[in-house]
Amino acid sequence: MNASAAPPADTRFVIDVRQLNKHFGTRHVVRDLSLQVARGEIFGFLGPNGSGKTTSIRMMCGLLTPDSGSGTCLGYDIVRESVQIKQRVGYMTQRFSYWDDLTIRENLDFVARMYQMPQRKEVVAHALESLGLLSRANQLAGSLSGGWKQRLALAACMLHRPQLLLLDEPTAGVDPAARRDFWEELHRLAADGISVLVSTHYMDEAERCHKLAYIAYGQLLVQGTAQDIISAQGLDTWSVSGARLSDLSERVRDMPGVEQTVVFGASLHVSGRDRDALEATLEALRTDPTLHIEASATGLEDVFVYLMSRTPDPHHQDART
Template sequence: MEYSIELRDVNKSFGGRRAIMDASLRIPAGKITGFVGPEGSGKTTLMRIMCGLERPDSGAGQCCGIDIFAKPEQVRSLTGDMSQNISLVEQLTVKENLLFLAKSRSVPYAQKRVDELITELNVEHLCNTLALHLNSDCKLRVSLAASILHAPKVLILDEPTAGVTLAARQAFWQALERLSGAGMTILVSTHYSDEAERCHHLVRMVNGRLLSCGPAQTIVHSLALTTFAIRGPDLLSLKCQFSGIKEVEQTVIFSNTLYVTGKQCDGLLSAVRMLPVRYQIEHTSSAIAASVAGLATHKVSA
């Protein structure tokens, strides 16, 4: 397998607090790698180090064959970053914004590149809309376009889909799959198990340490967790009820469904079995959903 990023014994502290500890890992080229783990576990910091956006205190590493420590600017020029909210000029249309950004970043053949991306990301219908009038779903698409104007080899997405609809999330992930299919290496942090499910590779982190890193399927098989999808009334109070069970690792409401993931145990199984008949229960086959929840050492809320 070809790797586009490699880190060896990387450490990073903020004000004496260790955010990344002895991280050594490789990221496969042209794949989507998901970073998962509880809040504050170091996902953002690690992704930023990989792209030359954050300077580590010690260690070694390369991104696309370039030394991350010695030439961070060069690494940055090969990467795209959607994490900072791309600032669009509200009184300009989407197309004008993209052109403006392309020119300000000296993208060669800016007009042609913008047209290309508009088609590739299916945003033709938004071209003439003022940025001011974009809702979060549309802004997500446009931000993606803006972050890849310079055709980066590596793209980092830090919880990109927070606050958008399910339909927009799905369309966004389809776009990511097309981009990775075309050779782009994508690093994405997420708290959504369905998104982790779509990654090819997973990096699990807890408290600044790598818990595991490898093909998503391999990671999933190493974790014996189970997920129930529950539909019915008053999912919020049901969520609280399940959160109270010790072995439950994650409860997430998504759309009209509550996902409860935990270790196979009598407590969880009997709680699920005791639910009144008005609840529709499905034991999901998605092992990845379970694995992502398993990363969390705390209970993630929806």
């Protein structure tokens, strides 16, 4: 199949992969990953550092060949047709990878030349305007703040008008206002039919995704909407505020009904699946007048901490066998 050939007719999913595996030496980095991303969807990919997120993203877009497994990206086979995939996706790495000694306009022009785009000047001008970069077009990239560098990187990703954006922790080190602006731009792109797979550490960003997947130690633990993932764990959560919360966390951790205690700022979240036992334990704590106890909605962070605490590290198991 040549680069201009059309993908197969079934295009419900921009990503549809099954049982992907990848080793680096003796380390099993991604284990039996199966994932589907629908068209026009912002799909959040979450997990701690070293969990295999970047390796998974690279396999799904044909940048890295899996050891085993199969799948398609934009209708093309991720192993046999990686060239066609690369021409149709925009990939934004966590690390800023453009040229500090070139201006924004010069960076975009250089990328457009690499893609051998016709009407290069018009393409660059459109990118500058649509991403709000026109006022800084002649500023050196090396002098930009993190938020503006991020916007330049997104503009470069969009030059060839990709159908799918793959964003690897794109807002790391960026201030909250710039992160908010970036996510508003992602939702605008999704509304125009562009699909987005984005990895992130931020729970507020995860909640802005249409669907989520959580990966740990190379294993996919859960996927679905934020509410689906929260509901599936069946956790009841209470918030306790007062003094010496770390000591309180240690004290209540082994009490009836308590499966998890996590300090979040000025409050302690106490969670469990046995509602009656948990409420009885918390009722006993109410005898302490220095504590304020109230029911709290279980959040994504509560759920992800819960999942991680119950997921063994297979790398340690591998070392013992």
